[in-house]
Amino acid sequence: MRDEPRTSSSALREPYRPLPGRPADARRAVQRKVTERCGARALACGPDAMADALLVASELATNAVLHGGGITGFDVDVDSGGVxxxxxxxxxxxxxxxxxxxxxxxxxxxxxxxxxxxxxARDVRVAELPRGGKRITAVVPLG
Structure with a gap:
């Protein structure tokens, strides 16, 4: 069961594939996306931004695995607002x-x-999903 993006801006993005099964997979996905966006100098990343984003991804994924029955959806995006x-x-x-x-x-x-x-995280939101479960979204500042 995968949750579908509900906002117009996220509807333009493809959901992350393959779905991470472990916190390490989530960390790798975040590192890859942040490196891609900040490495191309499209965005300025503060020195601690990567570490904070990796820790947040790891904790959210760990909680999903330990307390939520596993990861059913995952997305990472980087823009001027953060990770x-x-x-x-x-x-x-x-x-x-x-x-x-x-x-x-x-x-x-x-x-x-x-x-x-x-x-x-600067912003943390918990949303109920239409078919049960929840999606937690956290925005970690870049600088």
Whole structure:
């Protein structure tokens, strides 16, 4: 099940193929797209932009795999507004930031990815998909 782009600007783009199955695949797709757009000097990329975009893509993909039943849709685009990464999965559950410690002040595993995404991205949106599941889109600034 693949989600279809719903906005007029994204309707002109082809969805990313092949669909990433793992966070490493998502990172490679983002790196390839950012290098392509920024390497051609079409856009100016700040020194930390690539690292931030890769981390956001990795966290979104990881959450889709661990909590959403796998990646069902993926798109990456780079423009003057930043790196836009969209990852879809089959779960209707909206991500939440978990407390990093339990009631006895012991550190808990996990729960750090979503806060990282929200901190690094300028814009984060969660959209319900018509056939179930969700698409999370995060825009990481280039500079």
């Amino acid at each position: 836009r990464v969209s990852v879809s999965d089959g779960s209707d559950d909206v991500p939440v930031a978990a407390a990093p410690v339990d009631e006895r002040d012991r550190f808990l595993p996990g729960g750090r990815g979503w806060p990282l995404v929200c901190r690094l």
